[in-house]
Structures are given as structure tokens and as C-alpha cells.
Amino acid sequence: MEYRIRTCEERDLPVLIDLCAKHAAYEKADFDPQDKEILLKAALFAEKPSLYCLFVEIDENVVGYASYTFDYSTWSAATFLHLDCLFLDECYRGFGIGEAMLLHIKEIAKVKGCCNVQWQTPVFNERAIKFYKRIGGQSKDKVRFTMTV
Secondary structure (H helix, E strand, O other): OOOEEEEOOHHHHHHHHHHHHHHHHHOOOOOOOOOHHHHHHHHHOOOOOOOEEEEEEEOOEEEEEEEEEEEEEOOOOEEEEEEEEEEEOHHHOOOOHHHHHHHHHHHHHHHOOOOOEEOOOOOOOHHHHHHHHHOOOOOOOOOOOOOOO
């Protein structure tokens, strides 16, 4: 299967929002598209972006995305790449595209001098956990908390 990994462009924002909604549904999470285009535009396309995003295209159709940020680890005393989202439409899973996306992300982290790549997935997403372990990901059990402000 031929595909292309490319950087998300401003014209892609409606597609990104649609993919975010699909991703949230897959992870059994709430998603409200209200103001997302304005907010994502500000994060992705600012002079100093706070968010980065890659798309996967097949026959000029976007079938998945990966979004990431750069953060700093006190314990490592180094910058790491935080993979915020990785999502492929279900019919495109199992063809090596997710692995290619992660290798692409890993190369970005290497070029940027990051100490590692970190991400998370829900505990019920057994298929993703198996995939991440197969490609060399190491898990650390933690409980994630959020606090609304």
C-alpha cells in the first residue's frame, strides 16, 4: 500500500478536526469541535508553534494523523517529544503505516536532540498496546489525572 506522510497545512484543519472526533470516539472520550479550528490554527501555525501535526495520505485522502509537542523532563534533564495523538482510520491499520509514522516521529525527535519519545494509550486499547510493544515501546504503569481549570 502506497502512502505519504506529510506536514499538516492550514487548509487541512477541517480534516484534522474530523480525525480528532473519530479518534475521541475510538477512545471512548468526549470531543467538542467548538472553536477547535481557531485554537488549532493558533497552536500549529504560530511563529513558534506549540503543536506539530503529521498526516498520512493515500490517494490524496488523509487517513490518519500524529500530533506532538516538545516538553522537558526534570528527571532526564532533557527535552522529549510527547506524541499526543496517533490515529489511523481502522481500515488502514495492519499495513505498517503506524510503524512508519512512529519511525518518522522518532527521527524528528532525534534531529531535535530529544532524549526519548513518550506517549500513552487507554488501558483497554489492547491492539495498540500490543503494537507499541512489538515495535520496541516500553510501558510504565501510571494513572493519568486531569484537572479542569
